[in-house]
Amino acid sequence: MDERKLAVLRAIVTDYVASHEPVGSKTLVERHHLDVSAATIRNDMASLEDEGYLTHPHTSAGRIPTDKGYRLFVDRLATVKPLSLAERRAISSFMEGVCDLDDIVRRTVRLLAQVTRQVAIVQYPVAASPRVRHVELVSLGPDRVLTVVIRSTGTVEQRSFELTDHTDTELAGLRDWVNSLAAGRTPADALEAVSVALGELHPAERLRASRLAAVLSDVLSVDPGARVMVGGVPNLTRFGTEYETTVKPVLEALEEQMVLLRLLGEAVKPGDDEVAVRIGGENSYEPLQSTSVVARGYGSADSAWAMLGVVGPTRMDYPSTIAAVRAVANYVGRFLQEG
Amino acid sequence: MDERKLAVLRAIVTDYVASHEPVGSKTLVERHHLDVSAATIRNDMASLEDEGYLTHPHTSAGRIPTDKGYRLFVDRLATVKPLSLAERRAISSFMEGVCDLDDIVRRTVRLLAQVTRQVAIVQYPVAASPRVRHVELVSLGPDRVLTVVIRSTGTVEQRSFELTDHTDTELAGLRDWVNSLAAGRTPADALEAVSVALGELHPAERLRASRLAAVLSDVLSVDPGARVMVGGVPNLTRFGTEYETTVKPVLEALEEQMVLLRLLGEAVKPGDDEVAVRIGGENSYEPLQSTSVVARGYGSADSAWAMLGVVGPTRMDYPSTIAAVRAVANYVGRFLQEG
DNA sequence: AACTGGCACTCAATACCCGAGAGTGCCAGA
DNA sequence: TCTGGCACTCTCGGGTATTGAGTGCCAGTT
Numbered sequence: 001m002d003e004r005k006l007a008v009l010r011a012i013v014t015d016y017v018a019s020h021e022p023v024g025s026k027t028l029v030e031r032h033h034l035d036v037s038a039a040t041i042r043n044d045m046a047s048l049e050d051e052g053y054l055t056h057p058h059t060s061a062g063r064i065p066t067d068k069g070y071r072l073f074v075d076r077l078a079t080v081k082p083l084s085l086a087e088r089r090a091i092s093s094f095m096e097g098v099c100d101l102d103d104i105v106r107r108t109v110r111l112l113a114q115v116t117r118q119v120a121i122v123q124y125p126v127a128a129s130p131r132v133r134h135v136e137l138v139s140l141g142p143d144r145v146l147t148v149v150i151r152s153t154g155t156v157e158q159r160s161f162e163l164t165d166h167t168d169t170e171l172a173g174l175r176d177w178v179n180s181l182a183a184g185r186t187p188a189d190a191l192e193a194v195s196v197a198l199g200e201l202h203p204a205e206r207l208r209a210s211r212l213a214a215v216l217s218d219v220l221s222v223d224p225g226a227r228v229m230v231g232g233v234p235n236l237t238r239f240g241t242e243y244e245t246t247v248k249p250v251l252e253a254l255e256e257q258m259v260l261l262r263l264l265g266e267a268v269k270p271g272d273d274e275v276a277v278r279i280g281g282e283n284s285y286e287p288l289q290s291t292s293v294v295a296r297g298y299g300s301a302d303s304a305w306a307m308l309g310v311v312g313p314t315r316m317d318y319p320s321t322i323a324a325v326r327a328v329a330n331y332v333g334r335f336l337q338e339g
Numbered sequence: 340m341d342e343r344k345l346a347v348l349r350a351i352v353t354d355y356v357a358s359h360e361p362v363g364s365k366t367l368v369e370r371h372h373l374d375v376s377a378a379t380i381r382n383d384m385a386s387l388e389d390e391g392y393l394t395h396p397h398t399s400a401g402r403i404p405t406d407k408g409y410r411l412f413v414d415r416l417a418t419v420k421p422l423s424l425a426e427r428r429a430i431s432s433f434m435e436g437v438c439d440l441d442d443i444v445r446r447t448v449r450l451l452a453q454v455t456r457q458v459a460i461v462q463y464p465v466a467a468s469p470r471v472r473h474v475e476l477v478s479l480g481p482d483r484v485l486t487v488v489i490r491s492t493g494t495v496e497q498r499s500f501e502l503t504d505h506t507d508t509e510l511a512g513l514r515d516w517v518n519s520l521a522a523g524r525t526p527a528d529a530l531e532a533v534s535v536a537l538g539e540l541h542p543a544e545r546l547r548a549s550r551l552a553a554v555l556s557d558v559l560s561v562d563p564g565a566r567v568m569v570g571g572v573p574n575l576t577r578f579g580t581e582y583e584t585t586v587k588p589v590l591e592a593l594e595e596q597m598v599l600l601r602l603l604g605e606a607v608k609p610g611d612d613e614v615a616v617r618i619g620g621e622n623s624y625e626p627l628q629s630t631s632v633v634a635r636g637y638g639s640a641d642s643a644w645a646m647l648g649v650v651g652p653t654r655m656d657y658p659s660t661i662a663a664v665r666a667v668a669n670y671v672g673r674f675l676q677e678g
Numbered sequence: 679a680a681c682t683g684g685c686a687c688t689c690a691a692t693a694c695c696c697g698a699g700a701g702t703g704c705c706a707g708a
Numbered sequence: 709t710c711t712g713g714c715a716c717t718c719t720c721g722g723g724t725a726t727t728g729a730g731t732g733c734c735a736g737t738t
Binding site: 377379396398399 | 680684690
């Protein structure tokens, strides 16, 4: 591909992203000091359009990039835009005084939304090989017991169940029994061990213990990473002019955790440390055909790993967004590893 | 106040809510079978406008209700609109297979958003007199300890802190020590007891125990009820025409938990079992001057109590919304009490 | 005193036209 | 291969006319 044609494409993308208006040959030669005439640029534009990188909304309007054009831009033309000092400072001071996991995710999503000025999505970190650390049983009344399961990753899950007329000593016995079986094991192993041990119990005890086993299997089968937090929704108001194509579909997608997880998941591959970009129609989720997703994994393979990213109109500032997503993912990842 | 004038106001409110267009005298007499002429209605309208219940956007446009008009409508004119069978069914089957508190709140917010077709807000239930039930300490590594605080209400809070070179026996000792002081007490009492006991400890132990005490005070000072869940945001897309006055401010408010809590809190008084309605300017939060909040408390004074509600444009269907909020609050309240 | 029909008036919304301007495609010539 | 020139297209903005829903007021009727 011609060197100058690439330069033209780059110029069109940057101009269009900045102005939201179709860009014509004349203004292009003026703004960027391309040392050729407008007519030459017109030829290049026509050729770029033939190849599918550009369109124009109507005859005698400037050109706008297609999804394919953005793709080429992102893959080969985008130069890294370093973050501003203020942004770097915001990122590195964002975790001061953080307390629990919820708080970490909340701050991350806020930070990401702030520096990208887009809608941010952060998946809760999920352990690479989560293990059961401890199971605690607490009496909530004469007939009700609260089960608290603590994972090696620090995530805590709770559920209550009925256990008529239990005593404190029975509860303590149950707790020791279940911990000796489950603690230190992976969820699958723990459930296996419990179900085996259940068979060896005295029938009188078995019935009551099986209640606990059922709850445990219930709790451990939900994937704690299958949750996301969303932030920066008000940033959508910047795109009021693209109500139907951007604001509405994004709001709808945000309501469905599953959609978001799939959206991130099909963009970023586990273990890959690069920022993934999905442009317009590359997203499988129908309503988001005119929005882009910029996402990355964060954390490390050995402790906890998850995804984060932003979603916005295809016409977004990819270099800045990519830089911001990378920086935030890096920072949070490092923060998680240090504890 | 004249009987007919009230009827006119009622007719205008219902028509305007349905059509979103200023309603004129002629169409009004046609649609509602008021047995007087349009001129008479015009007189009534002019008088209602003098008294501040109506405005018109410009001369020679129909009338629209003012905040004061809506207020009168809600207080004296609205007839209860019974829920449809489908709605009743949706409400009573919504909790099937529910597991934990998070799930209850999530389902409630979803349900509320669905039946009102507005943005729904549900506060996490908070105990009337919460007590500390149990404190659990779990080693996360040689230098790190996870504190899990379980409240009598079943809410669980976690936080980790550093405790260099601890042993399992030390942890067990600390756990017994803190539980003997805190368990069964209110947060304030528990913290008081711990700080007193701290002074009586051997100086060598005191330093390490004080780390735990600090974490405990940190955890217990956050109010677990100070959290809300939001849903039905896509319903905002119905109000695309009121972008600046409705969509944008609501999106911004939703981002701030504190704003939402204050919004609900100043509408509904604890213990009151009626649906509270805040119309337009009655809300203290500036940007929401042209939206209304319909809220109610749910739960019971003796177990757990919190607020839920919806926010939408002042031009909303108050009778339906009020009925829906009441029904959902009733149902969830009953559900919580039964366990 | 309350209601009605009639009439003049207002004003947003719609449609329409026209000119300006930005942009294109193409072609002949450097 | 690039350039200048030229005819053509189409949007956008402004101005004007028209429409029509709706009001306010008044004189007349019940």
